[in-house]
Amino acid sequence: MTASDPILSVRDLTARIVSRKQIVDAVKGVSFDIARGEAVGFVGESGCGKSVTARAIMRLAPEGTRVELGGSVHFDGQELLPMSEAAMRDVRGRRIAMVFQDPMTSLNPVITVGAQIDDILRRHTGLSGRAARARTVELLDQVGIPAPAQRADDYPHQFSGGMRQRVLIAIAISCDPDLLIADEPTTALDVTVQAQILRLLLRLREERGMSLMLITHDFGVVAGMVERVNVMYGGRIVEAASVDDIFRAPTHDYTRALLAAVPRLDRHGVAP
């Protein structure tokens, strides 16, 4: 494999969610590549299948449901879909990491934030005890938590939403993943905090050269963050283009409608 091979190559991915109440075909055959170090945006209205696509790559099903996956997910020379669950656990958190939408509910409320970084380090890096804690403090520092050594012993409820999302980003980057999937990482945050979190993601991605899959329903978020955009609608990718082309000349009516919904001021996105 060469450096120009995509780190992630998804072909004809389908996801059918089977729950007690219903069966939903949430993803109906999507194909895309993400190159090493590349950032790709996924944009589409709520319910179009962005999160299900992201979880399909990680092979995660929401509690109480079974997700039947089809097609192929090729990641760094391996086929993920046929992998055993144990092998998949070695990929999750270490090779592919994920940041979720709601920082208020994404941290375990009864253990300290430090312990929630320690546990993933112990799981994947072989660090433990003091060495793990030193790395945890370093990570909290890197994501911009002031006084990280003290804050590591605090509980999630002692942090603001923006600070919690920083903690979750620290967890995600803790094992140096090759691909970071950020699923609407700023949707639940105040506008000013949104910009800070996006800047942090941009900086970390550049420093570490990791690939980024940035999911959002808001075109304002992808500008300045990603090189290419996939527009999703109804479980399919309906338009794929470079970010410049999309803003200059969207071809799909649906893309035009999404772009029209973005307030003018935000169109230039966030400065690095």
Add this chain to the structure above:
Amino acid sequence: MKRVILVRSMWMAAILLGVSFVSFMLMRALPGDFVLAAAGAQMLQPEVLEAMRRDLGLNQPLIEQYLSWLGAVLKGDFGTSFVTHQPVLHELWPRFLVTLELALIAAFIALVMGVSTGLVSARLRGAADWIVRLYNGFILAVPNFVVGTLIVLLVGLYFPELAVLSYTPFLEDPLGNIAGMILPAFALALAISVTISENTRAAVLEVSNQDFVMVARAKGLLPRTILWNYLMRNALTPIITVTGLQVATLLGGSIVIETIFAIPGMGQYLFDSITSRDYPVIQAIVLVAAACVVFINTLADIAYATADARVEA
């Protein structure tokens, strides 16, 4: 924490004061008193009965009787039994220890059975869930004393050589004593274990749906790490609460179970003393039982606050 303990202690004192007052008045409101109960079928002259009441101080206004009892208790004097003329504490203490042992063993059995079946039911779902829930529903519908009586009957019928149905004092034969406690403790624990099981199941299911569990899986953590540090740690607070409340009811249940299994504990003692209107003994038992309940609930609150940093006890 110091402030919490202070506030808690004042609460405890207020509750105990209230309980002792109410039980004092209720006992006196029952028809008949100790003198009539002691006289039994004998037809004594009213003057004789009056003289007996005067000797025992039962002719004083109720509020005065209560206050003098309270004053003595505050000095550590629980009085003497009307029936045996022995100091109440002297008689109560060994029986209290017997009931305490029974309750502790029952609480342990209930906790182990309840938490494990609740966990299995919530995590495995499917057939295991159905079996546990069916069993829980069945046990809940059957009163404690039915289970206790059935155990006594069945064991007596099929394993008459087993000594499990006779009470052995702990100091005589510690192992025999504990062996004899297991069946009654089991009968006592069954209903409570079902409540703990149902609550554990609900708590674990609720926590399973939380976002942070998905995050934990996305971290690639091992299933056992997720089970203990994410699911159980969070389900613990509701489990502690319901366990505290349920264990407090063990004392009431033990009256029935002690009678069925002929265990010389506080329950039997209470039953006998109510029958004979032995007021000082009744008052002491009520006070000790209430203190135990309040103490258990305080322990549960402290455990709750320790398990969840968000709770300011």
